[in-house]
Amino acid sequence: MITGRFVATLLAxxxxxxxxxxGVEPWERDILAKEEMxxxxxxxxxxxxxxxxxSKEASSGGRGFGGGGCGCN
Amino acid sequence: xxxxxxAAAATxxxxxxxxxxxCIGSALAAATCTLLGTTALQPVQAQEDPGxxxxxxxxxxxxxxxxxxxxxxxTLSRRTFVDDRILSLGLTIDALTGATPNGALPQxxxxxxxxxxxxxxxxxxxGEFPIDDSFRDTRVAISADWEQPLGRLYxxxxxxxxxxxxxYLHLGLNAKLSRDFNNRNTTLSGxxxxxxxxxxxxxxxxxxxSQMRIVRDDDDDNGNSGRSSNDSKEILDLVLGVTQVMSRxxxxxxxxxxxxxxxxxNDPYKILTSVDPVTGEAVPVPQIPGTEGPSHxxxxxxxxxxxxxxxxxxxxxxYMDGKVLDASYRYMTDDWxxxxxxxxxxxxxxxxxxxxxxxHLRFYTQTxxxxxxxxxxxxxxxxxxxxxxxxxxxxxxxxxxxMKFGWKTGGGxxxxxxxxxxxxxxxxxxxxxxxxxADQDTYPDMDAIIFQYSYQFGK
Amino acid sequence: xxPVRPDRGIRVDAGDRCLKGQFSAMASPCEVLVDSDDIxxxxxxxxxxxxxxxxxxxxxxxxxxxxxxxxxNTARGEGVPIDDETAQLIDFSVTLxxxxxxxxxxxxxxxRRVWRFDGSSNVPTRDxxxxxxxxxxxxxxxxxxxxxxxxxxxxxDLGGIGKEYAVDRCAGLLRNTxxxxxxxxxxxxxxxxxxxxxxxxxxxxxxxxxxxxxESDRLVNLVTGGLATSGDARRFLMHxxxxxxxxxxxTTGWPVPDAPRSITxxxxxxxxxxxxxxxxxxxxxxxxxxxxxxxxxxxxxRGNGATSCGQA
Numbered sequence: 001m002i003t004g005r006f007v008a009t010l011l012a013x014x015x016x017x018x019x020x021x022x023g024v025e026p027w028e029r030d031i032l033a034k035e036e037m038x039x040x041x042x043x044x045x046x047x048x049x050x051x052x053x054x055s056k057e058a059s060s061g062g063r064g065f066g067g068g069g070c071g072c073n
Numbered sequence: 074x075x076x077x078x079x080a081a082a083a084t085x086x087x088x089x090x091x092x093x094x095x096c097i098g099s100a101l102a103a104a105t106c107t108l109l110g111t112t113a114l115q116p117v118q119a120q121e122d123p124g125x126x127x128x129x130x131x132x133x134x135x136x137x138x139x140x141x142x143x144x145x146x147x148t149l150s151r152r153t154f155v156d157d158r159i160l161s162l163g164l165t166i167d168a169l170t171g172a173t174p175n176g177a178l179p180q181x182x183x184x185x186x187x188x189x190x191x192x193x194x195x196x197x198x199x200g201e202f203p204i205d206d207s208f209r210d211t212r213v214a215i216s217a218d219w220e221q222p223l224g225r226l227y228x229x230x231x232x233x234x235x236x237x238x239x240x241y242l243h244l245g246l247n248a249k250l251s252r253d254f255n256n257r258n259t260t261l262s263g264x265x266x267x268x269x270x271x272x273x274x275x276x277x278x279x280x281x282x283s284q285m286r287i288v289r290d291d292d293d294d295n296g297n298s299g300r301s302s303n304d305s306k307e308i309l310d311l312v313l314g315v316t317q318v319m320s321r322x323x324x325x326x327x328x329x330x331x332x333x334x335x336x337x338x339n340d341p342y343k344i345l346t347s348v349d350p351v352t353g354e355a356v357p358v359p360q361i362p363g364t365e366g367p368s369h370x371x372x373x374x375x376x377x378x379x380x381x382x383x384x385x386x387x388x389x390x391x392y393m394d395g396k397v398l399d400a401s402y403r404y405m406t407d408d409w410x411x412x413x414x415x416x417x418x419x420x421x422x423x424x425x426x427x428x429x430x431x432x433h434l435r436f437y438t439q440t441x442x443x444x445x446x447x448x449x450x451x452x453x454x455x456x457x458x459x460x461x462x463x464x465x466x467x468x469x470x471x472x473x474x475x476m477k478f479g480w481k482t483g484g485g486x487x488x489x490x491x492x493x494x495x496x497x498x499x500x501x502x503x504x505x506x507x508x509x510x511a512d513q514d515t516y517p518d519m520d521a522i523i524f525q526y527s528y529q530f531g532k
Numbered sequence: 533x534x535p536v537r538p539d540r541g542i543r544v545d546a547g548d549r550c551l552k553g554q555f556s557a558m559a560s561p562c563e564v565l566v567d568s569d570d571i572x573x574x575x576x577x578x579x580x581x582x583x584x585x586x587x588x589x590x591x592x593x594x595x596x597x598x599x600x601x602x603x604x605n606t607a608r609g610e611g612v613p614i615d616d617e618t619a620q621l622i623d624f625s626v627t628l629x630x631x632x633x634x635x636x637x638x639x640x641x642x643x644r645r646v647w648r649f650d651g652s653s654n655v656p657t658r659d660x661x662x663x664x665x666x667x668x669x670x671x672x673x674x675x676x677x678x679x680x681x682x683x684x685x686x687x688x689d690l691g692g693i694g695k696e697y698a699v700d701r702c703a704g705l706l707r708n709t710x711x712x713x714x715x716x717x718x719x720x721x722x723x724x725x726x727x728x729x730x731x732x733x734x735x736x737x738x739x740x741x742x743x744x745x746x747e748s749d750r751l752v753n754l755v756t757g758g759l760a761t762s763g764d765a766r767r768f769l770m771h772x773x774x775x776x777x778x779x780x781x782x783t784t785g786w787p788v789p790d791a792p793r794s795i796t797x798x799x800x801x802x803x804x805x806x807x808x809x810x811x812x813x814x815x816x817x818x819x820x821x822x823x824x825x826x827x828x829x830x831x832x833x834r835g836n837g838a839t840s841c842g843q844a
Binding site: 022023024025028029030031032034036037038039041042043044045047048052053056057058059060061062063064 | 128129130132134145147149163165249255256258259264310312314316317318319320321322324326328330332382384386388390392397399401403405407409411413415421429437439442465466471477489491495497519521523525527
Binding site: 025 | 790817
C-alpha cells in the first residue's frame with residue numbers, strides 16, 4: 001500500500017513537470033477569467049458541502065482546508 | 074519624477090532617441106511640458122476604491138426518521154484593498170435539532186439506554202435504530218482570512234478559525250504560500266492548518282469500552298461520576314497543490330493532503346451493543362432494584378488516539394460553448410484502514426440572460442475502519458482494544474443528486490437556490506452478521522434533503 | 533461671425549455635490565464638473581472650456597474644410613507654413629514617433645482607406661495594404677523651419693493627440709481663471725485640477741476587472757491628475773476566428789497583434805496618460821510589461837484579466 005501511494009504521488013508530480021510547457025498566453029485568458037471558471041465558484045456552497053460531508057463521512061477536504069471543526073466527527 | 078529637471082535635461086540636448094524603457098516616461102513628461110507650456114504639474118493622485126463583497130446563504134438540511142435537522146445562516150464578507158489585498162470574514166450560525174444513531178442495533182424488543190447526562194433514561198421501540206439524545210443545539214463559527222500578493226509571483230494566505238457549541242470548542246489557524254510559474258500557467262502551493270479542539274461532553278468523558286452506566290443519584294451537578302469532564306484533540310493538515318492551465322478553456326488542479334489527528338478521537342455518546350454469540354440479539358442486563366439504567370449490555374466505543382490520512386485530489390474545469398463542466402475525484406486512505414473514493418460533477422448550463430441551471434451529481438464510497446463492528450460478542454472473550462459502531466466509520470456508499478438555479482437580480486447581484494438529495498446506504502457483509510441480525514437492519518441508512526438559498530452582493 | 537451650430541449648446545445642471553456643465557465636442561459628450569454652488573460661474577467656466585474645445589476641434593479636425601489640417605492634406609507636394617500651436621503638436625508627435633520606434637505615426641490615417649473596422653470580416657488584401665503603405669511614413673515628410681512638405685496623397689491626422697491636448701489646455705484655462713476644483717471629462721479622457729471640497733476625491737469609474745478577475749467596474753478616487761483610455765472594443769474585424777483590433781501598426785500596415793481591448797492610464801496630465809496608453813496599446817502583447825516598466829498606474833483589459841499597477 002505504501003508503494004501504491006508513492007507511485008501515485010510520483011505520477012502526479014510527473015504530470016506536473018510534463019505540464020510545465022502547457023498553457024496559454026496572457027491575452028488568451030479570457031475564458032479562464034470568467035467567474036464560473038474559477039476553481040471554487042461559490043465559496044459558501046463549497047464550505048457548506050465540505051461541512052456536511054465532513055460530518056457524515058469519514059473523509060474530508062481535498063480542495064484545501066475546512067474552516068473549522070465541529071463536534072460531529 | 075521631477076518634471077522641472079526632466080524638462081531641463083531635455084533642453085540640454087539629451088538624446089530623445091534613448092530607447093531605454095525607463096527614460097520613455099521622462100522623455101514623454103518633458104515633451105508634454107513643452108507642448109502645454111507648463112513647467113510643473115501636480116503629481117497625479119488616483120486611488121482605487123476598495124470593494125466590498127458579501128455572500129450570504131440560508132441552508133436547510135434535514136434527514137429522515139427524526140434524525141438531524143439543521144438550519145444554518147452563513148455569511149462571508151470580503152473587502153478588497155489596493156493591490157489585491159483581501160480580508161475575508163466568515164460567520165456561520167447553525168441551529169440543530171434531532172439526533173443521530175448512537176451505534177446500538179435495533180432489536181425486536183424495546184431497549185432502554187441511559188442518557189449522556191446520566192440523570193435519566195430513554196427507551197427505543199422495537200425495530201428502530203436507537204437515537205442518541207445529544208444536546209448539540211446551536212453552533213457558532215467564525216473565521217478571518219487575509220490574502221495578499223508577495224511581489225509579482227508569490228501570494229500568501231493566513232487565517233484563523235474558531236467555533237463553539239454546547240459541548241465542543243474549536244480553535245484553528247492556517248497559512249498558505251503559492252507561486253506562479255510558466256507565465257502564470259502553473260501555480261504551486263503549499264499550506265498547513267493546525268487545530269486544537271476541546272470536547273466537553275454532557276455527562277463527562279466515559280471510560281472507553283466500559284459498560285453504559287446506570288442513573289446515579291449521587292452524581293455531581295454535571296452528572297459526572299468520577300469521570301473527567303473534558304478532553305482534547307489536535308489536528309495538523311498539510312496540503313501541496315498544483316494548478317495548471319491546460320488550454321484556453323480547461324483548467325486542472327492536483328492536491329496531495331496529509332492529515333494527522335491525535336488526542337481524544339472517540340465519540341463520547343456512541344456505544345456498541347453486546348450480543349449473544351448464537352442468536353445475535355442484545356443481552357439483557359439485570360436491573361438493580363431502585364435504580365434505572367440500560368436494559369441491555371452496551372459498551373462505550375473506543376477509537377485509537379491517533380489517525381493519519383492521505384488524500385489525492387484532482388479537479389478539472391472545462392468550458393464548452395458557454396457551459397462549464399466541473400469534475401473532481403478524491404482518493405483518501407488512512408491508518409484506520411478506511412479507503413474512500415469521491416467523484417463530484419457539476420455542469421453549469423446558462424439558460425439565457427444571466428440565469429443558469431446547474432445539475433449536480435456526487436458518488437461516494439468508503440470501506441469500514443478496521444475496528445468498525447456492528448456489535449460486540451458476549452462470549453466471555455476479552456473485548457477488542459478498539460471498537461466502534463459509528464455508521465460514519467462503516468462501509469457504505471452515498472449519492473447526492475441535485476439541481477441549482479441561479480439568476481441576477483435587477484441590481485446586478487447574484488441569487489441562487491439549490492435542492493439536493495443525499496442518500497447513504499451501508500454495506501454490511503453477511504460474514505459480520507450473527508444469528509437473527511441477518512433479518513434486521515444493521516446499518517442506519519440515511520436520506521437527507523439539502524436546500525440552500527444564496528445571495529451575493531457588493532462591488 | 534460664424535453661425536452657431538445647433539449641436540453647440542451648453543447647459544449646466546446640478547451634479548453630485550458639484551455643478552455639471554455639458555456640451556458636445558470632438559464627437560464625444562463632454563462635461564465640466566465644478567466644485568462650487570455658483571451657477572453663473574459654472575456657466576462661465578463651461579463656456580470657456582466649450583469654446584476652447586470647439587476651437588481646437590475646428591482647427592485640427594479632418595472634416596473642417598479650409599483649416600490647417602485640410603490645407604496640409606491638399607497641398608499636393610507644396611510646402612505649407614505652420615503656425616506655432618500646430619507646430620508644437622507636430623513636434624510632439626515627432627517625439628512620440630521616436631519613442632515608439634515609428635509605431636505612432638500621424639501619417640498613418642490613410643490606412644483607413646483599406647481598413648474599415650465595422651465588425652465584419654472584410655480584411656483587405658495584402659496588395660491593397662502594400663499599395664496604401666506607399667503613402668504612410670513620417671520619414672517621408674519634410675518638416676523643418678516650421679514648413680511641412682509631403683508627397684501628394686499623403687495625409688496627416690492629429691486625432692490621436694487632439695482630445696487629450698484639448699483636455700489639458702482647458703484645464704490650464706480653468707486653473708488660471710478660478711480657484712475652484714474642477715474635473716474636465718471629454719468622453720473618458722479627463723483631468724482633475726484639484727481636490728473637491730465636499731468629498732475626498734472625484735469618483736471616476738473604469739470598466740475593467742476586479743481583483744477576483746471578475747468583470748465589474750472599478751472605482752477610482754481621483755484628486756489631481758489625468759486619466760485617459762485607449763482602445764475601443766466595438767471597433768474590430770473578425771476573420772477566421774481572429775480578432776483584428778483597430779490599432780494599426782504604421783510600420784507594417786496591419787493591426788498590432790495581441791493588443792489589449794483597452795488600457796486606462798493615470799498620469800500627471802491627460803496628454804501624458806493618453807500617450808502612455810497609446811504607446812502601451814502599440815506594444816501589443818508587451819503592453820503590460822511596458823507600462824509596468826514605466827512605473828505608471830494603469831488598468832489593462834484584455835477581455836480577460838486586468839492588471840493594475842501601483843505607481844513607482
